[in-house]
Amino acid sequence: GCPKGSQGRNLCIAHGGGKRCKVENCPKSAQSHGLCKGHGGGARCTFANCNKSSQGGGFCRKHGGGKRCDVPKCKNSAQRGNFCAKHGGSKACQADNCARTDRGGGYCELHRHYKVLRLTKKLQDEMAAM
Template identity: 65%
Template sequence: QQQLMRQEQQQKQYNQLYQSALMQQQNSLMLPTPGYVAGGNQPSPFPGMMLQPGAAMLPQKAHPQMRGHPQQQQLRIPAQGGKPIKTDASGTQLCSALGCNHAARVKGMCKLHGGGRRCKVEGCMKSAQTGHLCIAHGGGKPCNVEGCPKTAQSRGLCKQHGGGVRCKFEGCTKSCQSGGFCRGHGGGKRCEYPNCTKWAQKNGHCAKHAQEIAAQQLQQQQAMQQQLVHP
């Protein structure tokens, strides 16, 4: 009876993972062609993945939008039940976010997806650096270039002075944006505001529209506070 209950629980976990993967596939179309789970006709969101008690090997192919280095993964179902744990070949727990191969920090997530310490500024969900602050709020180490007030990204330098990741385009030394390329070679994102062609700077919007939206949100908050004080 206990074994039957365990099997039902494992099947329930698989169904949850399967539905989540299907939703991700519909939203982003990033998943590869489905395979099939051993012992049944139900398609699997991952080719070659068999969810059975213990560990199931998942050959991981390189994908341009997957984060981290491609590696062989395992999806382990704990003996006592609970959420399946994704690990690499050495047993290191990986981020549970779909398609992410970074090492997990806290709550099964990497820094990028919410693991690790958060910035102590109220409302900020970015990863904390030194001083319990994110880079945008003054955390991290200052750039080594004399007189530069910006925060160092890597090698003790800010992006402007050579720190951070460089553009992948051969011969280009500019700082990379989204996709691993600089803006001149196709990286970066445009402002999400309708008909705006400027580059996104903050929260998916250019500086002008980010400021306008922030002002509108502040006005709405003030109006709500006034309604609470004077209903």
């Protein structure tokens, strides 16, 4: 079974529990006023004329909300381990000589095809060995 807490009908949010956003075809959970954060639910940034979602402290990331990088004088948002991507808070792309951020699967957007090519080559080698 799922270890997450029940949000109604003995189900967690991921498995259908809790209230859903009232915007048609939106599967996200409602935060306030029947809306998910993306459609205007939840706390909003208090900076003048900004309607983005609050990330903590009453502000969106652009206006100072959310956790910041622990490197002195760095104002970037923290990613992993209390550091921004520039200061080691994200994984790097596995492609040779690439300093871009891993966007999933070990590679950046430019090098994602490497993983597919490697898997295809591996499959071809296995088929040839049969």
